[in-house]
Amino acid sequence: xxxxxxxxxxxxxxxxxxxxxxxxxxxxxxxxxxxxxxxxxxxxxxxxxxxxxxxxxxxxxxxxxxxxxxxxxxxxxxxxxxxxxxxxxxxxxxxxxxxxxxxxxxxxxxxxxxxx
Numbered sequence: 001x002x003x004x005x006x007x008x009x010x011x012x013x014x015x016x017x018x019x020x021x022x023x024x025x026x027x028x029x030x031x032x033x034x035x036x037x038x039x040x041x042x043x044x045x046x047x048x049x050x051x052x053x054x055x056x057x058x059x060x061x062x063x064x065x066x067x068x069x070x071x072x073x074x075x076x077x078x079x080x081x082x083x084x085x086x087x088x089x090x091x092x093x094x095x096x097x098x099x100x101x102x103x104x105x106x107x108x109x110x111x112x113x114x115x116x
Contacts, residue, residue: 080105
């Protein structure tokens, strides 16, 4: 990593540091506030995820767990599809990591009761 890239990565990490709130406390709109983070959402619920800079590439490890729809270059919609975990990785045009987020999708209590 060049000195300039290291500076960008350090600046991004400093600007983006925050802990993700639990699903019950999570707002419907979330700013990606950490280059590495964790987000918990319930099955069939969604969150808007806002980025501090434009995304060029979005990778989702397990599309059976969550779906990501690109709204704009700085906004995406994350929908919990089925219970489980997956990794969301977002890159900019220079292939620098904007964010790496572990998505944890849980079933709602209503879905659990309906299934029994």
